[in-house]
Amino acid sequence: MSDNTTKEFTAASFYEYLKEGKFMGVRCGACGQLAVEARAICQKCHSTDVAWAEFSGKGQLATFTCISIVPQSMAEKGYGRSNPYCSGIVILDEGPRISARILDVDTLNPQRIKIGTKLQLDIEDLSENTPALAFRPE
Numbered sequence: 280m281s282d283n284t285t286k287e288f289t290a291a292s293f294y295e296y297l298k299e300g301k302f303m304g305v306r307c308g309a310c311g312q313l314a315v316e317a318r319a320i321c322q323k324c325h326s327t328d329v330a331w332a333e334f335s336g337k338g339q340l341a342t343f344t345c346i347s348i349v350p351q352s353m354a355e356k357g358y359g360r361s362n363p364y365c366s367g368i369v370i371l372d373e374g375p376r377i378s379a380r381i382l383d384v385d386t387l388n389p390q391r392i393k394i395g396t397k398l399q400l401d402i403e404d405l406s407e408n409t410p411a412l413a414f415r416p417e
C-alpha cells in the first residue's frame with residue numbers, strides 16, 4: 280500500500296500524508312464534493328467513488344478564539360494566561376472549512392487579529408503522533 284492513491288480513507292492516513300508534507304482531503308468522483316475528513320463515502324451524495332485530493336494549504340481566517348485557560352497538554356508547551364493560543368476556523372481556498380491552531384498572531388491583543396487574514400498551512404509544526412493542524416499568516 281505504498282501508492283499514494285491507495286491509502287485507506289482514515290484519519291491515520293490523513294496524518295501520514297501530513298508528515299510527508301501533503302495536506303490531503305477526499306474528492307467525490309460523483310458530485311465533486313471536497314472534504315477534509317477522510318472518509319470512504321461522500322458526505323454529500325453518499326457515493327463511494329472517492330479519491331485523495333491534495334489541498335493547496337492556503338485559506339483565510341473565518342473566526343477565532345484566543346484561549347488562555349489551557350488544557351494540561353498545552354500548558355506543557357508553554358501556553359497559558361501570559362501566552363494564550365489561538366484556535367480558529369479556516370476556510371480553505373478549495374472551499375471546505377476546518378478548525379486549526381493559528382500561529383504567529385497576537386493572542387494577547389486579539390482585537391488585532393483580522394477575520395479574512397490569508398493563512399498558510401504550517402506543516403513543520405506537525406511533529407507529534409496526532410498533530411493539531413496549524414496555520415500561520417502568509
Ligand SMILES: [Zn+2]
Nearest residue numbers: 307310321324
Ligand atoms: Zn458526492
